[in-house]
Amino acid sequence: xxxxxxxxxxxxxxxxxxxxxxxxxxxxxxxxxxxxxxxxxxxxxxxxxxxxxxxxxxxxxxxxxxxxxxxxxxxxxxxxxxxxxxxxxxxxxxxxxxxxxxxxxxxxxxxxxxxxxxxxxxxxxxxxxxxxxxxxxxxxxxxxxxxxxxxxxxxxxxxxxxxxxxxxxxxxxxxxxxxxxxxxxxxxxxxxxxxxxxxxxxxxxxxxxxxxxxxxxxxxxxxxxxxxxxxxxxxxxxxxxxxxxxxxxxxxxxxxxxxxxxxxxxxxxxxxxxxxxxxxxxxxxxxxxxxxxxxxxxxxxxxxxxxxxxxxxxxxxxxxxxxxxxxxxxxxxxxxxxxxxxxxxxxxxxxxxxxxxxxxxxxxxxxxxxxxxxxxxxxxxxxx
Numbered sequence: 058x059x060x061x062x063x064x065x066x067x068x069x070x071x072x073x074x075x076x077x078x079x080x081x082x083x084x085x086x087x088x089x090x091x092x093x094x095x096x097x098x099x100x101x102x103x104x105x106x107x108x109x110x111x112x113x114x115x116x117x118x119x120x121x122x123x124x125x126x127x128x129x130x131x132x133x134x135x136x137x138x139x140x141x142x143x144x145x146x147x148x149x150x151x152x153x154x155x156x157x158x159x160x161x162x163x164x165x166x167x168x169x170x171x172x173x174x175x176x177x178x179x180x181x182x183x184x185x186x187x188x189x190x191x192x193x194x195x196x197x198x199x200x201x202x203x204x205x206x207x208x209x210x211x212x213x214x215x216x217x218x219x220x221x222x223x224x225x226x227x228x229x230x231x232x233x234x235x236x237x238x239x240x241x242x243x244x245x246x247x248x249x250x251x252x253x254x255x256x257x258x259x260x261x262x263x264x265x266x267x268x269x270x271x272x273x274x275x276x277x278x279x280x281x282x283x284x285x286x287x288x289x290x291x292x293x294x295x296x297x298x299x300x301x302x303x304x305x306x307x308x309x310x311x312x313x314x315x316x317x318x319x320x321x322x323x324x325x326x327x328x329x330x331x332x333x334x335x336x337x338x339x340x341x342x343x344x345x346x347x348x349x350x351x352x353x354x355x356x357x358x359x360x361x362x363x364x365x366x367x368x369x370x371x372x373x374x375x376x377x378x379x380x381x382x383x384x385x386x387x388x389x390x391x392x393x394x395x396x397x398x399x400x401x402x403x404x405x406x407x408x409x410x411x412x413x414x415x416x417x418x419x420x421x422x423x424x425x426x427x428x429x430x431x432x433x434x435x436x437x438x439x440x441x
Contacts (some may be wrong), residue, residue, distance in 0.1 A: 083311035106143055115275035116143065117157045120307055122237070123273045125266045126242075130309035135320055136279055137171055139309065139338070139345055140178040140240050143277075147191050147238045148197035155322065156336055160275075163196040163235035167205035167227065173199070179344075184345040198234070204229045209241075210261055212402045218260050221249070231272045231280045241265075243279035244299075251426045253296045255314035262302040282308070283435045304328040316360070320345065364404055365421075369439060372422065381436030384413060384424060386440075391437055 067279035113122040120126045120143075130136035139155065146154050147164045153267045168176055176199060184191035203221060209224040231239065241247060250257040269276045280299065300306060313319040318340040324332055338345040372391065375382055382391040392409035395401055401409075421440055428434045 061078050081194045086367075104369050105178070112329045114158075114160070114330075116154055116159045117308060117329065118334060119157060119305070119324055120238075120275050120277060121329050122160065124269050124305065125262060125276045125278060125280050125303050126305040127280050127299065127303050127307070128305065129237070129325075129371050132281060134309045134311050135338075135345060136309045137176075137242060138241075139181060139322065140277060140279065141166070141176065141410040142183050142344060144197060144238060144240055145180060145183050145189070145191075146187070146196070148194050149184075149187070150196075151187065151189075155338065160237050162196065162381050163234050164202065164232065164238040165198045165234070165240070166248075167202075167239065167241045169201050169202060169204075173201045174256075176201075186341070196349045198236075203272045208249040209247040210249060210264065212254075212257055215295060216251075216254065218264070219251060220264075223247075224264070228268050231268065231274055235272070238275050238277070239269075241279065243281065246283065252299075255296060255298050258296050258298040259302050262299070266303070296344075300326060300429060321398050321424045359414065361415070364408050365402075365416055367402065367404060368395065368409055368412045368416060369421070371398055371400065372437060372439060374398075374400075376436075376438060383435050384417065384437055385435070 066263055114120065115122045121246040127142060144166050147159055147161050150161045152158055152161070164178065180194075180197070181191045183189075184194075184350055206223060209222040209227070210218045211221055212218055216367045244252075244319070248261055250261060252258065265276055265278065268274075277348050296307070303326070305328065306324075308325045310323070319415050320338040322336040322338055324330075324334040326332055336347060338347060368391070372382070372395075375394070381389075382394050386389060388439055391408045395409045396404065396406045413422070417424075422437050423440055424435050425438050426433055426435050
C-alpha cells in the first residue's frame with residue numbers, strides 16, 4: 058500500500074485503513090496514522106530540567122521579536138512616520154523609541170505604497186531630530202518595488218494562496234541579512250486575496266508569522282482600519298481574523314480635533330504583555346515625540362494665546378459692568394463665569410482656568426483685595 062502525495066497534506070484516503078468484519082474502517086489501528094510525519098505529542102515531563110523561553114521584544118511591551126505585529130491607523134494619521142522612526146532607531150543603534158526600549162540591528166522597510174522621495178524625507182528629518190547622519194546607516198535597508206509587483210501572495214480560483222516572487226525574495230533576504238525588524242507597508246498593497254475570507258486571511262498571516270518565527274525577526278505590517286474596525290475596537294479592516302490571527306496590535310489615532318499636533322499610540326492587543334498602554338505623541342517640528350509641553354507645538358501655543366486674549370476681553374467686560382470675578386474655586390470664579398458667557402466661543406472651564414494661571418504667572422493680571430478687614434474680598438484686574 059502506498060501513501061499518495063495528497064496524503065501528506067490531508068491524511069491517507071478512506072480505503073487506506075484496514076476494515077472490520079462489517080466493512081467499517083478501523084482508523085485507530087492503522088499504522089499509517091502513526092507513520093505520518095509532522096505530529097509528535099509531548100507531556101510536561103519534556104520540560105523538566107529546562108528553562109522556559111523568555112519573551113523577547115523588539116520594542117518592549119509593543120512589538121514582540123520573532124512574531125508579527127499589525128499597526129493600524131487612518132491615512133495621514135502618521136503611522137508611516139512613527140514606524141520609520143522605529144526603523145531608523147533600530148538601525149542606528151539607539152536604545153529607545155517613543156518611551157520604550159528597543160533592540161538594535163539590521164532593519165528593512167518594504168515600502169509598497171510610499172514612494173522613495175517621501176521615505177527619504179522622513180529618514181532625513183528623523184535623523185536630524187536625533188543628531189544622526191542619515192547617510193551613514195548601513196543597517197537601514199529600503200525596498201521600493203514596482204507598484205505592479207507588490208503582492209506577497211496570490212489567491213487562486215479555488216481560494217488557495219500561493220507565494221508571489223516578492224515573498225520568496227523577502228524570505229531569502231531575511232535569511233542572508235538576519236534583520237531585527239522588517240516593516241511592510243501595507244496590507245492592501247501586498248495581499249492579493251479576499252480580505253474577508255477567513256481561511257485566506259489566516260493563511261496569509263500564518264505565512265508571515267512563520268517567517269518571523271523561523272528567522273527570529275519582528276515583522277510589523279501596516280493596515281488601514283475600516284469604519285467598523287474603529288467602532289468595534291478591533292482596529293482592523295474587514296474580517297476580525299486580521300486581529301485574531303496575530304499576537305500583537307498597535308493603533309495610532311487621528312489628529313485630535315482641538316490639537317492637530319497630538320496623537321495617541323495604543324497597544325490594542327498583546328498576548329505577551331499588557332494591553333491598553335496609551336502613549337500621547339506630539340509633533341515637534343521634525344517628527345513626533347512624547348514631549349507634553351504645549352510650547353513645543355506652534356499650533357498649541359497660538360491656540361493658548363487666543364484663549365488668553367479672550368479671557369482678558371471677558372475680564373474687561375465684567376469689570377466695566379461692575380461684576381468682578383475672582384481666581385478662587387468658588388461661586389463667581391473667572392473660569393466658571395467666563396465659560397457661561399455668551400461670548401465664550403465654546404471655550405470650556407478648564408481651558409479658561411489654564412489661561413488664568415498663565416496670565417497670573419506672567420503678571421498680566423493680578424488679584425485685588427477690597428473691603429474691611431472683617432469682610433475681605435478679592436477680584437481680578439488687568440495690569441495697566
